Amino acid sequence: MDKVPTNATLSRRDFLKSAGAAVAFLTTLEANPAAALTGAPARVSLAPLSFEVGPGDDVILRMQADLQRALAKPVDQRRWVMVIDLRKCVACQACTIACIAENKLPPGVVYRPVLDEEIGAYPNVTRKFLPKPCMQCDNPPCVPVCPVNATYKDANGVVVIDYDQCIGCRYCITACPYASRTFDFGSTYTEGTPIAEGLVVGQTTADDYERAANFEYQEATARTGKDDSPIGNVRKCHFCLHRLAEGMLPACTTTCIGRATFFGDANDADSVVADLIASPNVMRLKEELGTEPRVYYLV
Amino acid sequence: MTKKVLYALGGLALLVGLWGFYDRFVNGHQNMAYGSYVVWGLWVAMYLFFVGISAGAFMLATLDYLFEIPLFKGTGKAALWGALVTLPAGLVSIGLDLGHLERIWKVYLQPNPLSVMAQMVWGYTIFGLIALAALYLAIRQPKHVAMKPLMIVGLFLAVFLSGGVGALLGVNAGRTYWHVGLLPAQFPVFSLASGAALMLVIIGLFGPAPAGNERRPQQLWVLGLLTVVLGLVKVYFLWADFSQSLYGGIPQNVQAVNEVMFGRYWWAFWILQIGLGTVIPILVLVQPKLAKHNGWAGWMGVLVLIGFAVARANIVFPALTVPELEALRTAFSGPHLSYDYFPSLVEWAVTVGIIGGATLVFLLGTDRLPIFTAKTEATK
Numbered sequence: 001m002d003k004v005p006t007n008a009t010l011s012r013r014d015f016l017k018s019a020g021a022a023v024a025f026l027t028t029l030e031a032n033p034a035a036a037l038t039g040a041p042a043r044v045s046l047a048p049l050s051f052e053v054g055p056g057d058d059v060i061l062r063m064q065a066d067l068q069r070a071l072a073k074p075v076d077q078r079r080w081v082m083v084i085d086l087r088k089c090v091a092c093q094a095c096t097i098a099c100i101a102e103n104k105l106p107p108g109v110v111y112r113p114v115l116d117e118e119i120g121a122y123p124n125v126t127r128k129f130l131p132k133p134c135m136q137c138d139n140p141p142c143v144p145v146c147p148v149n150a151t152y153k154d155a156n157g158v159v160v161i162d163y164d165q166c167i168g169c170r171y172c173i174t175a176c177p178y179a180s181r182t183f184d185f186g187s188t189y190t191e192g193t194p195i196a197e198g199l200v201v202g203q204t205t206a207d208d209y210e211r212a213a214n215f216e217y218q219e220a221t222a223r224t225g226k227d228d229s230p231i232g233n234v235r236k237c238h239f240c241l242h243r244l245a246e247g248m249l250p251a252c253t254t255t256c257i258g259r260a261t262f263f264g265d266a267n268d269a270d271s272v273v274a275d276l277i278a279s280p281n282v283m284r285l286k287e288e289l290g291t292e293p294r295v296y297y298l299v
Numbered sequence: 300m301t302k303k304v305l306y307a308l309g310g311l312a313l314l315v316g317l318w319g320f321y322d323r324f325v326n327g328h329q330n331m332a333y334g335s336y337v338v339w340g341l342w343v344a345m346y347l348f349f350v351g352i353s354a355g356a357f358m359l360a361t362l363d364y365l366f367e368i369p370l371f372k373g374t375g376k377a378a379l380w381g382a383l384v385t386l387p388a389g390l391v392s393i394g395l396d397l398g399h400l401e402r403i404w405k406v407y408l409q410p411n412p413l414s415v416m417a418q419m420v421w422g423y424t425i426f427g428l429i430a431l432a433a434l435y436l437a438i439r440q441p442k443h444v445a446m447k448p449l450m451i452v453g454l455f456l457a458v459f460l461s462g463g464v465g466a467l468l469g470v471n472a473g474r475t476y477w478h479v480g481l482l483p484a485q486f487p488v489f490s491l492a493s494g495a496a497l498m499l500v501i502i503g504l505f506g507p508a509p510a511g512n513e514r515r516p517q518q519l520w521v522l523g524l525l526t527v528v529l530g531l532v533k534v535y536f537l538w539a540d541f542s543q544s545l546y547g548g549i550p551q552n553v554q555a556v557n558e559v560m561f562g563r564y565w566w567a568f569w570i571l572q573i574g575l576g577t578v579i580p581i582l583v584l585v586q587p588k589l590a591k592h593n594g595w596a597g598w599m600g601v602l603v604l605i606g607f608a609v610a611r612a613n614i615v616f617p618a619l620t621v622p623e624l625e626a627l628r629t630a631f632s633g634p635h636l637s638y639d640y641f642p643s644l645v646e647w648a649v650t651v652g653i654i655g656g657a658t659l660v661f662l663l664g665t666d667r668l669p670i671f672t673a674k675t676e677a678t679k
Contacts, residue, residue: 107634108633108634113627115627116629141471144411145415147410147417148402148405148410165409166398167398167402169416170339171414171416174338174471176623178624179623179624179627183334183635185328185329185635186327186328187633227327227399231398232327285624286473289472
């Protein structure tokens with residue numbers, strides 16, 4: 001693979017262009033919030049990487065370079081996929097925690113659990129770990145059942161939820177064969193804890209943190225009240241679209257200590273994921289249902 | 300006497316329900332036992348139950364206003380009133396289940412027409428309006444030219460919507476317990492059976508005094524036989540469904556069927572659904588003397604309805620108590636992440652309140668509206 005050209009400095013002109021683009025984008029959001037859900041802009045201009053990447057480098061760096069190439073392409077030419085190498089997963093749950101921190105998930109809402117299964121009978125016992133994000137199916141059963149089109153595949157091919165449109169009927173949860181969706185019941189970690197003021201601890205401070213906005217779907221969504229979205233909505237993994245739009249890999253991918261999770265554009269023949277999903281030992285969950293998942297497992 | 304007791308019980312139930320409504324609106328869904336795995340609980344089961352009765356009652360109203368069967372002359376208004384009372388009860392039950400009830404207008408103005416749920420919302424709205432118009436005409440102008448077209452469209456909708464509720468569950472290919480072609484076919488039968496049971500209750504316990512309607516014993520006998528036949532068909536459906544599932548051996552399906560028959564709530568299936576709700580009513584209603592008796596027939600109707608309520612729950616819950624992937628049970632813990640389900644106190648309270656409210660509205664209707672016939676009165 002060729003080395004990616006580098007340029008660590010950001011010129012004033014580049015900065016102004018980026019700032020202008022950001023203002024224009026935010027203006028669009030104001031006028032049409034749903035536009036934020038249709039995905040990242042057609043092409044994302046990012047500052048080039050400040051390092052050179054080659055085939056022998058850490059896979060995170062290679063994926064970062066892959067991501068830059070993908071974001072430079074028109075959105076309809078990308079195909080985001082995730083590959084999880086089950087032989088490398090040690091069930092440390094770092095991805096689960098990273099996801100919770102990134103998306104500020106409340107209790108009872110989980111986007112990426114790690115399934116831990118014991119196989120066999122003593123003494124011939126082994127354990128199998130299966131990190132399970134949303135499969136971002138190309139034929140998602142959750143989409144057609146939604147009575148108000150609140151969930152759909154966006155331009156990136158990622159299945160998203162419009163929190164302001166969702167009526168909270170949970171039909172999509174019943175339709176998902178992977179249990180990839182959870183309902184936000186409005187729980188908080190600090191509920192029932194002693195009320196005490198403090199800089200770091202104490203319900204008052206912690207509660208503020210819990211209610212601060214997350215940035216899912218590139219929108220600042222705060223948990224302000226018991227009935228305000230996303231409370232009362234169905235929620236799910238979205239491949240960290242908001243991070244992708246900023247040129248960052250999904251939180252679960254960068255956090256994986258075993259380098260078991262890979263992410264990238266399968267339409268880029270030079271990408272790490274394109275190479276991995278061409279392996280003979282690749283499988284997808286419940287393929288017989290015809291859902292065409294975009295999450296691949298290496299076994 | 301029966302009415303006075305029911306007024307008191309209905310009022311009491313409504314009071315209990317008010318606490319449930321209060322908790323639902325103040326605390327949202329936090330105190331509910333359903334969650335992200337068993338996503339639909341008691342309220343959804345009660346929705347299926349009430350709208351099934353509503354559709355069935357409308358089907359039976361056509362005996363009077365569409366098919367003009369002499370034996371059922373004069374029963375149409377009561378059937379329509381029954382349909383009109385149970386439909387909102389079902390809709391309140393499902394409405395409270397929504398995370399954002401205030402956005403329900405979106406289903407009307409921004410619907411996904413391919414969603415079975417959206418189709419149901421539209422369908423039940425039209426159905427309710429038709430039932431309302433039909434009752435209005437039945438009271439004011441029973442010979443109105445629009446009556447029969449209304450009943451034809453309403454009958455079609457009653458069958459379609461009943462099947463649609465089955466399809467709402469059945470289209471979920473990932474839930475093998477639901478995903479059987481038989482499911483949408485069963486539901487119109489269930490609706491008709493629960494409608495017949497409701498009519499047994501209405502005519503048996505609230506109908507005009509025998510002196511005012513000499514056809515009543517015969518009506519009860521025919522409705523009783525209809526209930527028996529449909530009860531047997533229901534049992535056959537159960538047999539076909541369960542035996543195929545167990546024989547086929549698909550793990551998720553077998554697990555769900557076992558959950559119904561031998562799980563934590565086996566007693567609900569065997570004692571309430573099969574024993575009280577099916578076997579006893581059949582044994583009683585095949586005996587002409589008992590079937591023609593107001594009290595016996597009416598209370599058998601109540602038992603059949605209880606059986607149907609449990610049957611609806613046994614359709615909704617078991618499919619959801621089986622994990623999509625077995626290890627999910629322990630993969631992540633948190634509130635509302637459990638594959639065990641038993642309705643919470645708030646859920647019970649709301650359901651009790653809805654039943655109480657529906658009972659009160661029904662009784663008020665029989666007192667204030669000319670439900671039975673112009674020349675007869677409801678029993679006091």
